[in-house]
Amino acid sequence: MKRKIGPGYAVIYAFLSIWALTTIFPLAWSVMNSFKDKKRIYSNSFSLPVGDAFSLDNYRNIFANYNILRAYRNSFIISGTVAAAVILFSGMAAYILCRYTFRTKALLTLLLYAGMMFPIYSTIIPVMRMQAAWGIVNSPSVAKNLLSVILPQIAGNMSFAIIVLSGYIRTLPVELEEAAFLEGCNMFQTYFRVVFPLCKPSMVTVGIFSFLWSYNDLFTQMFFLRTKENWAITILLNNIAAKEGVNYGALFSSVTLIVIPVLVVYMFLNKYIIKGMTVGAVKG
């Protein structure tokens, strides 16, 4: 059926563009002002940082006063490990829950869904006590402190990941696994050589979700990353906000530094990211 192009379309596009502007403009405004000194931000924050107005001082100050690169490194260690561990362990469990029948299956499935219902607030205090007893909280070793964030975050993503991956594994044809079985593959070989490679699209989805969730999670970081050496990027930003107060230039440049890497990755992978962020929620 042919659609008429009329004034109605102009109204639709106008509406849609207004909302698009609200998502683009605040960030563009932040990037713009990160290149201006405080006086210029104060007199007109909507002007472009061109010619005389352009300044890199905000960035010089931020890099001089804070160890941004160390925070990035810590963040990537934490979130990368979380994503990898979630993919590995959730995939194995999902495979068994999909293909095998055993006595405790119903119980495990119930526990799986219950796991989605526990908010972080209801577990954090005992987790703190437990990890303090193990000596991985407030430890002089950076690796131990990072581990104290990694472990609860792995657990926090596990049930969502198993549910998403089970949904995917169930759609795979059993014939491939049967062929592998006839060739003499055991359970490990069948999973890692046949099923795991086939699950790649779903694994990417789960990995992206876990990574971003961990990267952005301020709450857990506030509990377990207490000293400078251990700061990941989100808690660093929170501390910059508390310290710099009215130094608007510093705030604009630090927001820009945190957002730009995510923005770049998003531009290339937005299809996977959108899928990753929505699919788990819808299924759960």
Place this chain on the structure above:
Amino acid sequence: MGASIYKNKKLIWVFLLPAFLFMLVYLYYPFVQNILNSFQHIKYLGTAGGEWNTPWYSNYVKLLGDAKMKTALKNTAVTIAATILGQVGIALLLALLVSNIKAGAGFFRTVYFFPIVISATALGLLFNLVFLYDKGMVNQFLQFAGYLDRESNQLIDWKAKYAMFTMLTPVIWQYVGFYFVILLTGLSGIPADLYEAATIDGGSKWQQVRFITLPLLVNSIGTCVILAVTGALKVFDLPWTMFVNGMSGTWLTGTYMYSKVYSDVDYASAIAVVIVILGVLLSAAANAVFKQKDDYQV
């Protein structure tokens, strides 16, 4: 055939153990422990609960008379209402509009979803600057537009006077794109011939939305409402970055719980138990409301 390949179950626990061990140690055990903690006395965060409180339910009695908790519950209720109406409402409008266009749909999807991938901490900081009293984006704009007097440097103190509005605007704004994508997926599942039949029968655009789209979209809308309700109970990073320690009366159940975690540990446990109960009750209610309408689904 299919039976024999999955018959050897001796080693399946090797695959199940890591995942369920993580959940046992970090979810189930602490969850139960936290309920017990809420009846015990804990001196410092990180130490075990000692004696039982006298009476054992004293934290819950304290909750009933706690004015800040009342504020937190009220604000959380406002947040839930605002997220349902604001987030899901705007997302529905945008999804309906996008489903009517061809060119640019992908662009809008990408741009609308973008705020979700940014950390709420960064957004909190950014919106602090947007609503800044001392010539933030909104105040400067209103001065340029002539609404506020420029000569006398007239300004609005958003964070003091309109605290809840200032806090909820970015909270709602951030997740509109999320519900937009879910609803758009739901819309693409509605068969096109239904609309064609309606057009032939002389149904107007509005009638098509009212009698075809909305009834068939009710499951997707239900999903969004449930997610919005549970999401509103979890919101923490953005309010905490913008309004530290519940300033201007902006306590939410989550931020209030965190504020007590160092000073009154077992009381914080009790608040966490309340958050869980609220979450279970509200998602059960949302489920019940949207389940009755299942019949519409094709």
